[in-house]
Amino acid sequence: MITEFIKKWGAKKLALSVSDLTCILIASFFAIYFTSGDKIGRLAEDSTTLEKSIIFLIGSLLIIPIFRYYQLYKHKYFLRSGEQILLILKGLLINSIFVILLIFVVKTQAALQDSRSQVIIYLIISFVLIAVTRVFFFRFILRSNYIGENIRGFLTRRALAVGAGNLGQFFAEILTVKPYYHIELVGFIDDDPVKMGKSFNRIPVLGNREDLNELVDEQEIDEIFITIQNIDNKHLLDLMEKCKLTNCQVNLVSNHFEVINTRLDENEYHDMKVISVSTKSSPLYSEKFKRIFDIIGTSLLLAVLSPFCIIIALAIKLSSPGKIFYTTNVIGKNGRKFKWHKFRTMYANNDEKAHMEHLKKIITMDEGNKKLEDDPRITPIGRLLRKFSLDELPQLLSVMKGDMSLVGPRPCLPYEFENFKE
DSSP: OHHHHHHHHOHHHHHHHHHHHHHHHHHHHHHHHHHHGGGGGOTTTOHHHHHHHHHHHHHHHTHHHHHHHTTTTSGGGGGOHHHHHHHHHHHHHHHHHHHHHHHHHHOOHHHHTTHHHHHHHHHHHHHHHHHIIIIIIIHHHHHOSSOOHHHHHHHOEEEEEEOOSHHHHHHHHHHHHOGGGOEEEEEEEOSOGGGTTOEETTEEEEEOGGGHHHHHHHTTOOEEEEOOSSOOHHHHHHHHHHHHTTTSEEEEOSSOGGGOOSOOEEEEETTEEEEEOSOSSOTTTTHHHHHHHHHHHHHHHHHHHHHHHHHHHHHHHHHSSSOSEEEEEEEOGGGOEEEEEEEOOBOTTOOOHHHHHHHHHHHHTTOTTOOOTTOTTBOHHHHHHHHTTGGGTTHHHHHHHTSSOSSSOOOBOHHHHTTSOO
């Protein structure tokens, strides 16, 4: 089980994650030690220090999913020290915000005591330790070409290239003459029967696309590089999906970048652009992590804004006849419909035709999200609420239910969706 876990996660990533977690735990210790003194040695007797230790321990464990979200366990950032430091700082700032939220949720006198100075010490020490270990120690090892075979094997990723044409052969040559990329190209996959069993730049053609899954398991492959130039978009997308099913890191070395409709994760090998077409991060570390953030953030916002929402509801009810909330069906992620709530900003029983025509015009003519001006359906209170986006506050309930997220695109009305392009 342990061997399978190391193989799936990757030895390099596992070493880095252990290093990051160790640095964060050390920073947590010193953050509490500098403000608690000798009490840290008597945790069972001192409830204040024990409470703070638990909070910082929980915060420390979040660093791995946060760093994974920022792709800090990918090989390319070790070759770019400036970008790596910036992402480390971003990740630690997010981590510190979570620690502050935990302190606020606990909200006891023990949790609030010295919290500001402790979080600042925690942030500074963890940043220094992680930056030093990653940028100087690990980066030095990864860039070194004169290291022992055991460590070289530890760092090297085994790869397959799909396509043994001119592009694939050139890519194989680059990996041969640039050993500091630490990629061992095990073989090619190609559907041309003439190339079967032959070698190009000393790299053999091991099989065709039908043999992909078998070869990945047999050769213990970590990454797949698609090196095909002459392929139509449909077959390229089908090939990428087939490669993703192997759970390997999948990269595209091609001039077909325009068919990828997601944010590009770009690497560079010599003068050749390579983009990752694998999922940015697994649902375990991205969607679940984002959901936890939504629940905590929404809970805090609802607690703070509830009295203000009551005042808005009274103002709407007293200013014009009709319901307090406007409720309708909207279309969210993956085309899923759900109930959407807003504070009512229009007079009751109004005609939506003008708004429908306006949306159709701006969508089909690609005029952005310009709102309908001088709309007579809007109440005086509604204009004020719209100006400061206060009518959107009930959407926090949709976030709590999981229909929406605090950070993400706005859901659209069904008649908006009908006018969108493919």
